[in-house]
Amino acid sequence: MNVGFVGIGAMGEPMARCVKRAGYTVTACAHRNRAPLERLMVDGVDAVADPAAVAAVSDVVITCVPDAPQVEEAIFGGRGLLAGARPQTTFIDMSTISPVATRSIAERLSAAGHEFLDAPVSGGPARAAGGSLTIMAGAEPDAFERTRPILASMGTPYHVGTVGMGETVKLVNQLLIASIMIANAEALTFAKKAGADVEVVRKVIATATGANYLLENWLPKTWLAGTFEGGFALDLLRKDLNAALEAARAMKLAMPASALAYQLYTAQSAEGDGARDYTAVARFYERIAGE
Amino acid sequence: MNVGFVGIGAMGEPMARCVKRAGYTVTACAHRNRAPLERLMVDGVDAVADPAAVAAVSDVVITCVPDAPQVEEAIFGGRGLLAGARPQTTFIDMSTISPVATRSIAERLSAAGHEFLDAPVSGGPARAAGGSLTIMAGAEPDAFERTRPILASMGTPYHVGTVGMGETVKLVNQLLIASIMIANAEALTFAKKAGADVEVVRKVIATATGANYLLENWLPKTWLAGTFEGGFALDLLRKDLNAALEAARAMKLAMPASALAYQLYTAQSAEGDGARDYTAVARFYERIAGE
Numbered sequence: 001m002n003v004g005f006v007g008i009g010a011m012g013e014p015m016a017r018c019v020k021r022a023g024y025t026v027t028a029c030a031h032r033n034r035a036p037l038e039r040l041m042v043d044g045v046d047a048v049a050d051p052a053a054v055a056a057v058s059d060v061v062i063t064c065v066p067d068a069p070q071v072e073e074a075i076f077g078g079r080g081l082l083a084g085a086r087p088q089t090t091f092i093d094m095s096t097i098s099p100v101a102t103r104s105i106a107e108r109l110s111a112a113g114h115e116f117l118d119a120p121v122s123g124g125p126a127r128a129a130g131g132s133l134t135i136m137a138g139a140e141p142d143a144f145e146r147t148r149p150i151l152a153s154m155g156t157p158y159h160v161g162t163v164g165m166g167e168t169v170k171l172v173n174q175l176l177i178a179s180i181m182i183a184n185a186e187a188l189t190f191a192k193k194a195g196a197d198v199e200v201v202r203k204v205i206a207t208a209t210g211a212n213y214l215l216e217n218w219l220p221k222t223w224l225a226g227t228f229e230g231g232f233a234l235d236l237l238r239k240d241l242n243a244a245l246e247a248a249r250a251m252k253l254a255m256p257a258s259a260l261a262y263q264l265y266t267a268q269s270a271e272g273d274g275a276r277d278y279t280a281v282a283r284f285y286e287r288i289a290g291e
Numbered sequence: 292m293n294v295g296f297v298g299i300g301a302m303g304e305p306m307a308r309c310v311k312r313a314g315y316t317v318t319a320c321a322h323r324n325r326a327p328l329e330r331l332m333v334d335g336v337d338a339v340a341d342p343a344a345v346a347a348v349s350d351v352v353i354t355c356v357p358d359a360p361q362v363e364e365a366i367f368g369g370r371g372l373l374a375g376a377r378p379q380t381t382f383i384d385m386s387t388i389s390p391v392a393t394r395s396i397a398e399r400l401s402a403a404g405h406e407f408l409d410a411p412v413s414g415g416p417a418r419a420a421g422g423s424l425t426i427m428a429g430a431e432p433d434a435f436e437r438t439r440p441i442l443a444s445m446g447t448p449y450h451v452g453t454v455g456m457g458e459t460v461k462l463v464n465q466l467l468i469a470s471i472m473i474a475n476a477e478a479l480t481f482a483k484k485a486g487a488d489v490e491v492v493r494k495v496i497a498t499a500t501g502a503n504y505l506l507e508n509w510l511p512k513t514w515l516a517g518t519f520e521g522g523f524a525l526d527l528l529r530k531d532l533n534a535a536l537e538a539a540r541a542m543k544l545a546m547p548a549s550a551l552a553y554q555l556y557t558a559q560s561a562e563g564d565g566a567r568d569y570t571a572v573a574r575f576y577e578r579i580a581g582e
Binding site: 134 | 390413414415425427447449451452456459460462463464465466467468469470471473474475477478479480481482484485486487488491492494495496498499500501502503504505506509535538539542543544545546547548549551552555579580581
């Protein structure tokens with residue numbers, strides 16, 4: 001089975017590499033920066049000019065781009081995937097976008113005789129490189145079963161419902177990380193200001209009821225290591241939070257904690273940290289703590 | 292070594308039982324309700340009339356009560372521990388109270404020739420019963436080493452700093468659980484309202500970056516099991532949050548997420564859920580979601 005990849009950025013590049021390593025023929029194209037494509041070519045990925053050319057040689061095409069407009073462009077744009085797709089191509093969108101946009105894309109592809117799955121991921125670049133992402137797939141059962149081996153080369157796929165539900169569950173995860181990261185930043189700033197040893201606190205909390213993945217696995221590589229490079233861009237989290245808040249608005253559901261989180265990340269983005277890891281929200285706390 | 296216990300409620304009762312099982316002579320007294328004392332007597336705990344009588348036969352006395360005024364009463368009250376204490380008694384307060392109150396108590400006991408440790412715990416009644424609490428001790432190193440075997444009968448003791456630092460680290464944990472529980476309630480309400488299967492969401496998130504102890508271990512026994520009985524009382528969390536917010540005020544540190552959390556728990560307490568497990572904040576979300 002031939003797999004095409006459009007979107008080989010911080011996540012897509014290591015994900016495409018995992019699919020190639022699993023033995024599939026993988027074809028990709030560059031967007032602006034050619035460096036990721038050249039690195040993938042070293043690993044045996046075939047390079048072509050544009051998404052239409054990717055689709056022309058692929059049974060399954062994967063998109064992994066920042067947001068819905070980029071998914072639209074990759075699929076429906078002038079030299080987009082649809083322009084080159086063979087009959088009955090399977091489209092898998094692994095981007096994190098609004099479930100509303102996802103369902104709209106799925107309908108249009110279905111009308112054109114193609115199949116669609118949404119399969120956003122969680123875990124960040126390190127787990128993408130190791131092929132150990134969490135993958136939340138929204139799909140018809142048979143489409144999920146047929147594509148499962150490809151997804152499994154990138155991590156652990158979970159079938160969470162019909163089309164759009166993968167994105168919904170991913171947004172649930174993003175709501176959680178947005179608020180939990182702020183809880184960590186706020187509580188650790190309190191701890192530091194009160195004179196506690198943050199490493200001792202982290203070790204103890206890991207065994208207590210406040211234990212959480214980000215405190216154990218994410219903060220030691222970012223804020224607590226004194227760096228905010230790599231990881232997951234703060235502005236991408238703002239984009240996800242905005243998608244969740246929009247979905248909530250449509251459902252008439254108040255989300256006070258997530259709305260506050262959005263404001264705090266936005267305050268830090270305004271300080272110039274939008275492209276840095278979202279842990280940079282800790283710098284907001286350092287500033288208000290006068291540290 | 293003889294150990295005395297004052298405060299044998301939802302946490303203190305199973306903790307006293309663990310100390311007794313570890314082979315210590317344990318003496319306790321009842322407060323209002325005699326039932327916990329009678330259950331402990333079946334397990335070999337000696338019963339006496341009041342805290343002064345507890346101290347009269349103990350080398351180490353442990354307090355485990357709701358808040359600072361109750362610790363003050365248990366130690367300094369008319370028939371309090373101090374009234375009956377032998378010379379050089381070791382006082383261990385395992386309540387969760389303000390570090391400021393803790394240091395004041397420690398100073399007064401020190402002036403009376405006694406030693407003091409603060410050793411609040413995390414884990415709830417189930418882990419208290421199993422002797423697997425997380426214990427955060429603020430103490431002089433030698434006091435910690437001498438009392439470590441007693442603490443170890445109730446869980447895993449960590450020496451986190453000098454007197455008062457146990458409470459500080461405990462408040463850090465409480466700040467985390469307050470905000471993380473709200474993050475869980477808000478995100479799962481979003482998930483339900485969007486038509487997701489909450490059990491599937493929980494299983495997937497457990498492997499993703501939003502993973503947290505409360506979602507994995509606490510919610511399945513409370514909200515998701517349709518009960519808010521037992522656990523950790525919402526009003527006790529409000530008390531802890533208030534202590535942390537007061538400490539933050541003294542340090543001139545803004546804690547926007549924790550301040551919001553306090554308001555949401557207070558809204559639910561006003562609905563009559565103050566004595567129920569703090570997961571009852573999920574009912575606030577059910578209400579605003581119209582579910």
